[in-house]
Amino acid sequence: MELLYALTLGILTMSGVYLLLRARTFQVVVGLTLISYAVNLFLLAMGRLHTGMPAVLGKAEEYADPLPQALVLTAIVIGFAMTAFSLVLALRAQGELDTDHVDGKGDN
Amino acid sequence: MNQLPILPILLPMFMGALLLLISRSSMPLKRGLSFLAVVVQIPLAIALMGQASEGIEVYAAGNWVPPFGIVLVVDRLAAFLLLVTAVLASCSVLYAMRGDDNLGRNFHSLFQFQLMGINGAFLTGDMFNLFVFFEILLIASYALLLHGAGSSRVRAGLHYVLLNLFGSALFLLAVGTLYGLTGTLNMADMAQRIAELPEVDAPLIGAAAMLLLIVFGLKAAMFPLYFWLPRAYSAASAPVAALFAIMTKVGIYSVIRVYSLMFGEGEGPLAWLVNDWLWPVGLLTIVLATIGALAASTLNGLVAYLVVLSVGILMAGISLGTADALTASLYYLAHSTWISGGLFLLAGLLARTRGPRFGARIVPGPQLPKLMLFGGVFFLSAISIVGLPPLSGFIGKLMLLSSAGTGAKAGWLYTAVLGSGLVVLVAMSRAGSTLFWRQDAAAVPGEPVDALRMTAVILLLLCSPMMVIFAEPTLDYLNAASAEIFNPSGYIERVMSTQATNPGGQP
Structure with a gap:
């Protein structure tokens, strides 16, 4: 499971970075979203990967750490707001600058 | 329990919320309330400086003792920076009252939320909470930067927002790594645990520390991460740009706090890295x-x-x-x-x-x-x-x-x-x-x-x-x-020895 998990994170981040470097606002926003997914999964993994463990101390030998899940929840909420904001900003940039390049350059 | 340390966060938060509720009412009322809320922070910061001079003040939010709950820590440095912020913000609001706040309806509430984020970042003693306050001040700053129209503002704002979104992702990665290795988010507790970690974990902790340096460097606008700043700051309206002068200092403050506390004296191979x-x-x-x-x-x-x-x-x-x-x-x-x-x-x-x-x-x-x-x-x-x-x-x-x-x-x-x-x-x-x-x-x-x-x-x-x-x-x-x-051990001892008020008592 660890290998699959790590590969998923790697592919998500890789795709995200690739899209970031495309320098088109919509792709950049999608890229940032992918990176934030990868980060959220990473945070979850930092509580160690367990299945079927109780989240309470003393009930079993090992336990699932509930704190990273709370962190992920916070990070998701913040990330969601940020993505919404950057989308609105990207739309406004498209309207004002007449291009979707992040530096506001034309296509030619 | 002394409730003063949380006021620099609560005051702008409630004032910002109130200003949102009355956003359609008259401008002079909103201006007056906003100005009052920032000016009050000057004596508040001076009072906190006085308290901090007698010893580090620890405020356990919700009476959750460290290392389990979030703590606010008022030491001399944090109180001093609160004063710097309050003075700067008062003059900015005073300037903005003459018309710069007219471009959008919610200038003053955004301003208050930004102050809440800045004050919170100075006060918090918790790594993840630092991230949250960074986000609060960033969201407010995005909106303030784009306040009023203009294509140069949109262009500068786009760079600023996208760079900081990426910075936030790096911050989370670093905090996640630190949590995964130490099992705590409280800075004082983390400092203790980093000192006790086995040698094999040092490279990972070092990597997290360097990721944090990138994040703080982006906020502080150090080489090679400063290219967004001149454009963004010169596109912002005057009172907003003046308030932003403290934002780079939030990055500097975080560098001082995190690296002196967690990677300072007595941290073995990671000392002063x-x-x-x-x-x-x-x-x-x-x-x-x-x-x-x-x-x-x-x-x-x-x-x-x-x-x-x-x-x-x-x-x-x-x-x-x-x-x-x-x-x-x-x-x-x-x-x-x-x-x-x-x-x-x-x-x-x-x-x-x-x-x-x-x-x-x-x-x-x-x-x-x-x-x-x-x-x-x-x-x-x-x-x-x-x-x-x-x-x-x-x-x-x-x-x-x-x-x-x-x-x-x-x-x-x-x-x-x-x-x-x-x-x-x-x-x-x-x-x-x-x-x-x-x-x-x-x-x-x-x-x-x-x-x-x-x-x-x-x-x-x-x-x-x-x-x-x-x-x-x-x-x-x-x-x-x-x-x-x-002398980070004084800080660590003070935070870790905090007791719950009225332990075992009924609420």
Whole structure:
């Protein structure tokens, strides 16, 4: 499971970075979203990967750490707001600058 | 339990929320409430400074004892930065009250939320909470930066937002790694655990620390992460740009706090691991910001590069790694924040007086009304920011240079700081003589000078002579503050020994 998990994170981040470097606002926003997914999964993994463990101390030998899940929840909420904001900003940039390049350059 | 430490967060939060609720009511009411809320923070910060002088104050939010709950920690450094923020914010609101807040309906509530984020970042003693407050101040700053229209603002805002979104992702990665290895988020607890970690984990912790340095460096605008700043700051409206002068300092504060507490003395192979990086990066920032200042074509662009320059000087000062250098850096931090904030306000006022055709561009413009006043204020702020006697910039730089001692490092620091001082002097004199002495005869002047705006500028710039007059108590306080920073065990013990109030009692 660890290998699959790590590969998923790697592919998500890789795709995200690739899209970031495309320098088109919509792709950049999608890229940032992918990176934030990868980060959220990473945070979850930092509580160690367990299945079927109780989240309470003393009930079993090992336990699932509930704190990273709370962190992920916070990070998701913040990330969601940020993505919404950057989308609105990207739309406004498209309207004002007449291009979707992040530096506001034309296509030619 | 002493409830004072949480007030600098709650006050702007509730005021911001209230201002949202009454966003359709009259502007004078909103202005009055907003101004009241920021001015009250000045005595509040002074009271907290008084408390912090008697010992570090720990506030366990919700009565959850550390390391399980979130703590707010008021030490001398945090209280001092609260004061710097409150003074800067009061003058910015005072300036904004004369019309800069009219472009959008929610200027004042956004301003309050931004203050909440800044104050929270200074106060918190929890790593993840630091991330949350960073996000709060960033979200508010995005909206404030884009406040009012203009394609240059949108373009600068786009860079700023996207870069900081990426920075947030890195911050989470670093915090996640630290949590995964130490199992705690409380900074004091984390510092203890990092010191006890086995040798094999050191590289991972080091990697997380360097990721954090990138995040803080992006906030602080150090080389090579400063390219967004000049454009964003010169596109922002004057009061917003003035408030943003403290935002780079939030990055500097985080560097001081995190690396002295968690990666300072007694952390084995990780002790002071960033100082070797901060030193060259600081010097390079100084050099590049100086070149940028010389090349700037507008007055706010010039001031934006001066902000970057102050970041470079602070980075170099912090990386010297002595208590004396830290004291000097903190003094310089307050000085540079206030004076560059004042210069941003002055540039905004000048742009209004010269009319939209000339703005703050450094070209000959119309004959200015009240030339003596304008020129005098500019002159004083210029000699203060350049670091000529008798104002505060001189004292700050002098202390910083003398704390470098003798040796190769001192040689580099003297060359960089004094060389950049000379070049900035040239840039400021060129800007001043073009703006105030040369005139375009055919030009029509813009608005008349607004007395209240001018008052805000002068009040902020008065901080410079005040810092000279009250240099001794200020330095006593800052010496104690940096002694505290260099003795992290006191901080750790104080936080970890916090008890719940009324333990076992019924609510």
